[in-house]
Amino acid sequence: MGTTSVESGPVRELLDRAAITELIYTVARAMNARDWDLLATCYAPEAVGDCSNATADGREAIIAGAxxxxxPFDATQHLVGNVQITVDADTRPGTATAHATFIAQHVRAEATGGGHYILGGDYDDNLRRTDEGWKITRRRIRGTWGDGDSSVLSLPVPVA
Structure with missing residues (x-):
């Protein structure tokens, strides 16, 4: 029976998928904690952010937009799931795409209509393997539904 190298196709792909999933969860954790330094570690310097209401070119612009x-919120909680990843191991240094769904609760006590707004939607990411691990090179965020007090939002979020 032969040994399987960590660099082999199936093992490498499993490790890549685990690392990318962790990265997607780290983005949510960083946003909830307002840990902008941690959030910055998730993106490549040249990353592009494509939200329903804004586009950001470069990691610093993405962090500033977030x-x-x-x-303005008193609290947020981003729950991320249904992560699907396609790794293109044949490219160097390695690229991947990922799709995930989210539900994000936004709380703002001073809002006039109850103070809670929930947004559901999709994250679509392009990623690249770097010496520091996987980084997001493009993130597209699309809200697909919303419910609650929209006065919570200081910036409107269009919902498809």
């Missing part, structure tokens, strides 16, 4: 959107 901060402007999230800082």
């Amino acid at each position: 901060k402007a959107f999230l800082d």
